Amino acid sequence: MQTLIAFWNVLKKDINNYYLKPPNISWGIIFPLSWTLMQLIRSQGDIGIAELLPGLMAMSVLFGTTSMLAVTITFERRSRSFDRLLVAPISVSALVIAKILGAILFGIVNAFVPVVFAAFFIDLREINWGLTLVAVILIAVTSALLGLLIAVSAKEVFEAQTFSNFFRFPMLFLCGLFIPIDKLPVILKPISFCLPLTYGTDILNGMITGSSIFTATFSIFIMLVFILLLFYLCLRNINKKWIH
Amino acid sequence: MGIVNVTNLKKMYDEFQAVNEISFSIEQGEIFGLLGPNGAGKTSTINMMIGLSRPSGGHILIDGIDAVKDIKKVQRIIGIIPDENNLYNEMNGFDNLCFCASLYGMRKAEREKRATELLEQFNLTFAAKRPFKAYSKGMKRKLTIAAGIIHNPKILFLDEPTTGIDVESARQIRKLILDLKKQGKTIFITTHYIEEAERICDRIAFIVNGRIVKTGTVTELMESIEREHKIKLQLDSSIKELKEELEHNFVNCRIDISDKNSCLIISKERIALSPVLQLLDSKGISVYEAKEIKPSLEDVFVKITGIEASKLEIEKAGK
Numbered sequence: 078m079q080t081l082i083a084f085w086n087v088l089k090k091d092i093n094n095y096y097l098k099p100p101n102i103s104w105g106i107i108f109p110l111s112w113t114l115m116q117l118i119r120s121q122g123d124i125g126i127a128e129l130l131p132g133l134m135a136m137s138v139l140f141g142t143t144s145m146l147a148v149t150i151t152f153e154r155r156s157r158s159f160d161r162l163l164v165a166p167i168s169v170s171a172l173v174i175a176k177i178l179g180a181i182l183f184g185i186v187n188a189f190v191p192v193v194f195a196a197f198f199i200d201l202r203e204i205n206w207g208l209t210l211v212a213v214i215l216i217a218v219t220s221a222l223l224g225l226l227i228a229v230s231a232k233e234v235f236e237a238q239t240f241s242n243f244f245r246f247p248m249l250f251l252c253g254l255f256i257p258i259d260k261l262p263v264i265l266k267p268i269s270f271c272l273p274l275t276y277g278t279d280i281l282n283g284m285i286t287g288s289s290i291f292t293a294t295f296s297i298f299i300m301l302v303f304i305l306l307l308f309y310l311c312l313r314n315i316n317k318k319w320i321h
Numbered sequence: 322m323g324i325v326n327v328t329n330l331k332k333m334y335d336e337f338q339a340v341n342e343i344s345f346s347i348e349q350g351e352i353f354g355l356l357g358p359n360g361a362g363k364t365s366t367i368n369m370m371i372g373l374s375r376p377s378g379g380h381i382l383i384d385g386i387d388a389v390k391d392i393k394k395v396q397r398i399i400g401i402i403p404d405e406n407n408l409y410n411e412m413n414g415f416d417n418l419c420f421c422a423s424l425y426g427m428r429k430a431e432r433e434k435r436a437t438e439l440l441e442q443f444n445l446t447f448a449a450k451r452p453f454k455a456y457s458k459g460m461k462r463k464l465t466i467a468a469g470i471i472h473n474p475k476i477l478f479l480d481e482p483t484t485g486i487d488v489e490s491a492r493q494i495r496k497l498i499l500d501l502k503k504q505g506k507t508i509f510i511t512t513h514y515i516e517e518a519e520r521i522c523d524r525i526a527f528i529v530n531g532r533i534v535k536t537g538t539v540t541e542l543m544e545s546i547e548r549e550h551k552i553k554l555q556l557d558s559s560i561k562e563l564k565e566e567l568e569h570n571f572v573n574c575r576i577d578i579s580d581k582n583s584c585l586i587i588s589k590e591r592i593a594l595s596p597v598l599q600l601l602d603s604k605g606i607s608v609y610e611a612k613e614i615k616p617s618l619e620d621v622f623v624k625i626t627g628i629e630a631s632k633l634e635i636e637k638a639g640k
């Protein structure tokens with residue numbers, strides 16, 4: 078019960094202090110929206126909106142969660158208010174979940190901005206939204222954990238931000254969003270299969286455009302493995318680096 | 322065996338040894354002070370005790386719990402006031418306190434009641450709805466202390482509670498600390514103000530370069546150095562010519578003539594005054610006042626640590 082009170086209040090504080098602040102709300106809407114428009118203008122009708130949608134959703138989640146995490150964790154680390162959480166009588170794992178949950182929710186909301194936009198142009202009723210939501214959640218969780226892992230590994234805020242772009246952009250190009258994985262150069266293919274985003278995108282592709290490499294069950298399984306692995310690495314690094 | 326027991330505690334930062342096998346214990350209900358200059362290892366010690374840093378060696382036992390293995394259990398019964406005022410800038414005073422209380426699992430009604438009480442007690446009610454970033458330094462310090470005691474901890478850790486704030490706020494904070502002691506709390510405090518340690522601590526440990534060089538009550542510390550007795554006499558005229566005669570008559574005494582109308586009698590033993598007064602009287606010199614000059618804790622600190630008082634003065638001004 079005590080942990081639950083602490084957990085809920087950490088989450089609530091982050092939502093009130095960071096996520097519901099006007100700049101972040103507008104960032105959460107404008108960013109996915111401008112990506113959507115950019116892609117639509119560029120494609121000039123060559124590609125349908127449905128083909129673009131999975132990529133836009135995945136991208137919105139990825140950028141939404143990681144940039145929020147930079148704020149709630151790296152920023153609080155620098156101002157040393159994060160120390161308060163570390164010396165509170167809650168386990169580090171509960172703390173980590175509370176801290177990333179806000180970013181995850183933010184990412185999930187972001188994912189549906191392009192969906193709302195697309196709904197004006199195409200019929201989205203055929204899509205399996207249940208499974209799509211599962212994929213979005215899994216992408217949000219893995220991105221948040223990856224972002225956290227970077228924040229823990231970096232010494233400085235700017236280092237965290239550089240690192241984070243270093244992995245975000247290549248990941249977008251290797252996960253099959255823009256270039257289908259079978260068209261990737263042979264050396265890059267294995268890398269692509271090591272990225273959690275690849276599997277998340279594959280589910281989204283399957284649900285929205287009907288073309289996927291793996292079955293949804295397989296992809297979900299792989300993503301769960303990624304989540305456990307990343308969570309473990311985050312805890313280990315926090316215990317090693319932040320309680321130094 | 323006290324409520325807090327630290328044995329051979331050690332902290333290495335790579336090759337650098339910041340805390341060097343220190344041991345001490347704190348009795349229930351006392352204020353224990355760790356006094357030392359900048360970089361002595363005070364914060365490193367406190368951080369290991371509260372779980373913000375991992376010891377490189379040694380043991381910490383807090384209220385019977387092994388703090389190295391079971392720190393989360395310890396954190397439930399301790400209150401922490403860090404050296405920096407690290408509350409949330411964008412949140413107001415009241416919300417900051419309520420949030421800190423929630424970290425200890427306190428329910429909403431209870432949190433709000435305690436927050437209101439503490440704001441009242443710390444004279445901050447007027448600023449309850451102001452964001453923390455709009456607080457003055459003294460106000461920030463006070464709110465940080467309030468946040469550290471909101472869950473009614475048994476043992477308190479304060480890292481330099483009065484550094485960097487004005488005299489009046491520092492005085493208020495010292496009073497608050499003494500009030501907390503009256504409520505039965507055990508208090509561990511670090512400071513580099515000698516007078517602060519002397520004024521509020523029951524026992525003091527001097528820490529220099531990561532080592533505790535001496536521990537004791539103020540009285541014990543005073544007695545630990547070879548002490549000279551000094552009596553200052555106020556006279557109606559100079560006794561320059563009498564210096565030799567006095568020293569000849571009272572073989573164990575040294576006479577220091579500081580200015581025209583006063584002198585200092587210094588001796589290893591206690592000084593019997595009446596023979597001195599009689600002699601002076603027979604020479605027609607009147608004594609208006611005789612005062613014992615007691616050594617200060619500062620003298621003791623300087624003597625034991627070899628650190629100049631002036632160096633501590635610079636630190637005080639600098640921080």
Ligand SMILES: Nc1ncnc2c1ncn2[C@@H]1O[C@H](COP(=O)(O)OP(=O)(O)OP(=O)(O)O)[C@@H](O)[C@H]1O
Pocket residue numbers: 334337339357358359360361362363364365366404513
């Ligand atoms: N994270 C760290 N990495 C390397 N060295 C450190 C670290 N933290 C502290 N030190 C060093 O350890 C020594 C003790 O530092 P500490 O902060 O414990 O001193 P302090 O007594 O609290 O000083 P102050 O009065 O300035 O707060 C210093 O020489 C400091 O430079």
Ligand SMILES: [Mg+2]
Pocket residue numbers: 363364365404480481
């Ligand atoms: Mg310090």
